Amino acid sequence: MEFQVSARKWRPQKFSELIGQEPIVRTLTNAIRSGRISHSYLFSGTRGVGKTTAARIFAKALNCAGGPTPEPCDQCEFCVEIREGRNVDVLEIDGASNTGVADVRDIIENIRYATAACRYKVYIIDEVHMLSRSAFNALLKTLEEPPPKVVFLFATTEQHKIPETILSRCQRFEFKPLSQRQMVRQMEAICKHEGIQIDQASLEEIAKTGAGSMRDAQSLLDQVVAFSGREVTSGAVEAALGIVGQKVLERFVDGVAQRDAGALLEQVQEIVANGKDLHFFCRDLIEYFRNLLVVKACKKPELLINVYVCNLDALKRQAKSFHPDELHQMFRVLSRVETEMRFSSLPQAAFEMAVLRLTDVRPFRDIDGLLEKINRLENSGPASAPPDPTGSTRMASGAHRGQSEPGHSAPGRPPAREDIELKKNPSVAGETSAEGSAPGGIPGFPDWERIQREIYEKKPRFSVFLAQSRLLELNPNAACIELSDPYTLALIGKEENLAAIRAAIEAVCHFAPEVKLAVKSSTATALHDRQNANPPRSPFDKGGREDPPFNKGGLGGFPVSAPEANSEEKSVPGDYNKPASKSETEIIQDALDIFGGIVIR
Template identity: 50%
Template sequence: MEFQVSARKWRPQKFAELVGQEAIVQTLKNAVALDRVAHAYLFSGTRGVGKTTLARIYAKTLNCVEGPGEEPCDVCENCVQIREGACLDVREIDGASNNGVDEIRDLIENIQYGAVSCRYKVYIIDEIHMLSKSAFNALLKTLEEPPARTLFIFATTELNKIPETILSRCQWFEFKPLNQTQIVRQLQLICEKEGIQVDEVSLEAIAKNGFGSMRDAQSMLDQAIAYCGKDITQDSVETALGIVGRQDLERFINGLIAKQADALILQIQEAAGKGKDLILFCRDLAEYVRNLAFVKISKNPESILGAHRELETLKKQAESFDEDELKQFFMVLSRTEGDMRRSALSQMIFEMSVLRLTDARPYQKIDEMIQTLNRMEPPSAAPAEKKKLRTESPAPESVAVPQKQKAPESAPPPSSQALEAPQAEAAPATAVRKKDESSHWEEIRRDICGKKPFFESILEKCQLVKLTSSELHLQFFDAFSKELAEGEDYVDLLKKSAKSICDFDVAVQLTVGPKQTIPTETNLQDKEDQEAYNKEKLITENEIIQDALEIFGGVVKR
């Protein structure tokens, strides 16, 4: 008898034999039982999950001589012809090779003729997304108003390429990928019927690399049988399919824990030398790291991973990693896999990424960084002297003017009154002169630097607005720096430093604004001082006043 691949030989022929699509099966069975059969269906999903298989079963159910019922009999003439692809009323069309408008027009012409031997005329179009735009447009009218007893079933792996006008005219069903347990169970059934000796670990390796596709898993099973014969072992499966085993992954993670970069590189080169798929190796490694992360965060990892064989090993290895470190490893490996697929230098990319993993440093939270910086030893510098702020103006100083000429003796003694210059108003008692303000603010910052170096770096993002006996006003250039300054005990530290340096009990005010020259009370005091100086200069440089001072021996007072 001619050999048939497992995907064809063990293809489901009834609803009950289809694996993993229970909801869709139940919907179609109910449609038959209630006589609510739609004129168009769209099946979408990844490859090898049963789209065209279910389309055939549905066509058999509708046209079974013994039916229609819940299941096709699969022995009547119509069922046999549909199964063998020989039925004139059920046509299966490949959309990839019949994607032109001419093929669709021929199909539309044939639709006008009724069924020959079946109840329904069924058109199954696989990979319908391959049809051209003109072909889709030619199909629209017929799809909207098909002849009686005519049924369209479309199948696609790329739903996003189907026009909305087609989607709106169909009942759409999304086929989900099969899980590993479902695939293993089906492969065990096939091996039992074929008389193949295989352990469950080998089947799990095959099912895992099927990635949700039953057909892919069955093809790999055929490949393993061709390599191993009737007795399949785990090592033979890994060799035949180029799979990296669980023990190799465990050894790799142990090397990562020990930071043994050379051993990890040698393991990659060894896998490449044995013909292993390095892209698959990287993907399996990323999945292994993901499992480690689940074990790390979960008190009951069995609820997430199920009855995992290596659960105890995972728990032991997870103790050597931080949660953030595992997240970092997974992101690196997932990006590496994508880069390897797009490059001819896949092995080099993998090796360099592994070197990055061995040198990776775990993430550190900002709060922890702040605490670390605050615990740093203060820089060795001589402590600044504590100075008290001067709140009064300096004592008046007399400006002596030398006498150039004596007055005549006959002249009467002049009045001893001195010409006085206009006196500027005194600055407020609580204001700090600019020179004192800047110098004492620098002393406050030096004091803070010795206690909290990180906070001193935050203060570089602000400017002093006001410093009085009751208030210290700082303006930050951005909101983030202000928020940092409000955290921890930084405000209290400012108060304590101001008390120790200035001997003032100040209230600290923090605001946000652009960097600019702010008109403070200090600026106003400086302005008054400048005006007084200008007046004094005007008086002293006036010739008449100078002559009067020389004659009468006067002085200019501030």
């Protein structure tokens, strides 16, 4: 007997055999049973979900010898002719090849005549959206007021291309894609009837590749059986369809967790060399990271994950290696590159760049939490120690935060690097010389980046405060870290944070020195000066007329020293070319040190 593909051999012949479209089946059968038959119907939806099949069954139900009936007998002359496509009263027209006005005119001419033998004259127009605008306009009047016993059945995959004037004259039915479980159940019945031995995992892979289309899944099943014979294994499915197995996906995600970019790129090359489709692989990765997020978020992930395809134990193990923020970012990276690969002339290169981005993903910082901590520290305010008369660098205890003398550095220039405050331990105070510090920060200590990364792995939220730090000294006895401001010093100076820094240094350098924290004294001095400075007078003060601060040549919000009484030069409002006084220069320089700004004259 001549071979017939599964999609044709197993095409549903009755409404009861049409799977996955129960609301549509119920509406059509009730319409036939009650005699409420419209003159035009529009079936829309993705490919392979039963649109044309439903139209043929509806035509048989209307013209069955025992009908109209919701369940055609499929044995009478009319049912057999319609099934075989040779009934003269049921015409199936391809809209893609009959797009012009002349084709529509032929339909209009034919509907004037009575049926040859059937009860209804039925026109099934497939891919109706391919008709031209003129053809649609020619069909409007006939579609609105057709002769009796004429029914139009339109099928389309792109409903949005059909004019609204046509849509308003039709009853519309949206066919939904089939679920993976429905497709597997149907293929199980086919394999059982055909004597094909296939495991559940293979059926799940075929159904997933079918993407909601029963016709696609049946065609893939024929392809796999042709490749491996009547005994089908998971390996045969992967080889025949060019898809990547779960073991490969697990190994790839393990590489992402280890941030091993080289191994990941080698694996991509291996996948391409084995003839696999990178686009399918990217889609599988997207679904895999979706499953990881489900495992992270749900107490019973087995209810939302296909356990026949996925290894739930492996997913739970790998989910522990990622922060939810990382999984969300990785999902977005893969979703974006999946779209780019469709239109790229170099899809492999685009995918490889996305793989490199996966290895650089880090969890988001809790900005609200950081701001709350900073505000809390700012409101509490660190206690200041009396200035050191010697002007040398000194250690700060946990109870007192030392500040260098305001006049230590020359006005108008940044303070010297030695003018810093060191914090050794919240409970121990001592003194050390800053001249032994190695300048250069990170360039002088290449291990500092590795130490910061080690801290990030253990305490990611704490590590953000070390992002702007600088390593001044590192040896088996001491490690001196320069911080940007006293607030960061107060936070990092906690014993648990110092212990985390020591542990990270020990992991990288194999010695555990005593950790000393430093803060730039210029920052502390500037803050102190600003707190003690007299507030500027309001320009609306009734005690006397006062020009706005910007009109006096100073910086808004900061006090400017008044000119001396015996000075011959008078302050001209808006004169920005006049040299600033000494105290004004100091204040402006302190403001620049705090906020990192520049003076625009």
